[in-house]
Amino acid sequence: MTDDQLNEDFDRDEAPVHTEEPPQYGVGPFSIREVALVGVWVVAFVVSFFSINEGRFDSVWTSSLLWVLAIAVPTVAVFLIVLRRLSPDGIRRVGSLGIDQFASVAFSVAAVVWLQLVWETVSFAIETGAWLRTWVIWVELVLMLAGVVLTVLGPLIPPFEQDFRGRAEVPAHRNARPIRPVSPRPAAAPRTNESETSDFAAYAPPAGAAPELSDARRADAQPETSTVTTAWEPAHSRDTFEPVETPSTTVEPVQADQPVDEAPARQQAFWALVPEERDVVDEIGIPVFRIGPSAWALVIEDRGEAFVVRHEDGRVGYLHDVSGVTRG
Known part of the structure; x- marks a missing residue:
């Protein structure tokens, strides 16, 4: 059976089991947490077009492949969150990760990238007294940390935790299931005379x-x-x-x-x-x-x-x- 067939069987077997929870109110079809996450991303996306280096225009989009993890992956995560509300039958996971799990990984990785840029800038300033990068890296770091709070810590913070309560129980994807035990190989036996x-x-x-x-x-x-x-x-x-x-x-x-x-x-x-x-x-x-x-x-x-x-x-x-x- 191919991976596509397994994924189709997994989607077909998703039988929602709803629990009795109070209604959740938000803004239109989006929850409060999703609206806040989209707002954080919009500001980060606009700021990413400003120069990150002093003395010359050099945004994150023109800095080699830095833009992939710094802003592109969080952008994909937010796009999937919006698409999940507007099209419930659309993409519901990335590989074995759910949409919210992928968003947690995306904003966590982006926060580490911007933290690395801040660390390098501060270290160089301490040694030489010169600042090589602009305010953009600081704003982006704060925004990505806010994204981490809304995704990784969202289930623990009221009222964002309402977005995770009362969700339907579905079978786990095969890549997210418990691993199989590994048996030791039998010891090599001495070869004997076949005749x-x-x-x-x-x-x-x-x-x-x-x-x-x-x-x-x-x-x-x-x-x-x-x-x-x-x-x-x-x-x-x-x-x-x-x-x-x-x-x-x-x-x-x-x-x-x-x-x-x-x-x-x-x-x-x-x-x-x-x-x-x-x-x-x-x-x-x-x-x-x-x-x-x-x-x-x-x-x-x-x-x-x-x-x-x-x-x-x-x-x-x-x-x-x-x-x-x-x-x-």
């Missing part, structure tokens, strides 16, 4: 159909007289798996009475089944995902006291509790 894991991918047990092996069955699958590998291959149906001995592949045998966690470390990937749900964490101990007894987990590296486990979606972490793990 090793691909051999085991062909014999991957289906999720939810993990068989349970007894100690006697594990002992039968690893005889003492030969070295074989037990893999799970499909027998006669998709949900039935039987152990198949492949003498061509050799592994180190594990004694039937020897715990799995005490077996020699294997650098070849294998499938593992834990007796209960356990956390797989990253390098600093933050849980990345969980594995349980309902599905096999692919171990890409056996580090003795910990397994390096890879999730189905590619995430990799460390399983530190390797007690009672069934190897497949």
Whole structure:
């Protein structure tokens, strides 16, 4: 959905909820605060055409881009305030800012610009005793501060605060809504040999159909007289798996009475089944995902006291509790 469509939906969803407030009186269609703000702007706009420098004619309109923030932005703000009264279906916000919010920003920025000019003039006069700029900067500073009072402090000053009481409640623009939380990126996992894991991918047990092996069955699958590998291959149906001995592949045998966690470390990937749900964490101990007894987990590296486990979606972490793990 494009920004224009979102804005149209926002405008359409604005269902005014009026509250019981006494009537507000003003001058024509404008409130007292709006009339005062327009009057401040008219004086500031006229004064802006006078020279701001001593000895030569140089108004703010001819001083590079100074006029943009000094007088043009407040002019746009006042124009939007007037247009809001004369055309209620017209522009009602600038970006995510309402008209009054934009006016507060406009007059605040303009006041800072004129304050900077006054500061520079006074500093230079203290050092040299000469005044470089005219009375215009002082008048403009006072007028812009008056605009700040009427916009930023308006909701706190009677009778201007009547202009903000009893306004209809509308949904907030999406840019003005609370921000979304940012989740930390998962830690980078060590890369493994793709050829090793691909051999085991062909014999991957289906999720939810993990068989349970007894100690006697594990002992039968690893005889003492030969070295074989037990893999799970499909027998006669998709949900039935039987152990198949492949003498061509050799592994180190594990004694039937020897715990799995005490077996020699294997650098070849294998499938593992834990007796209960356990956390797989990253390098600093933050849980990345969980594995349980309902599905096999692919171990890409056996580090003795910990397994390096890879999730189905590619995430990799460390399983530190390797007690009672069934190897497949």
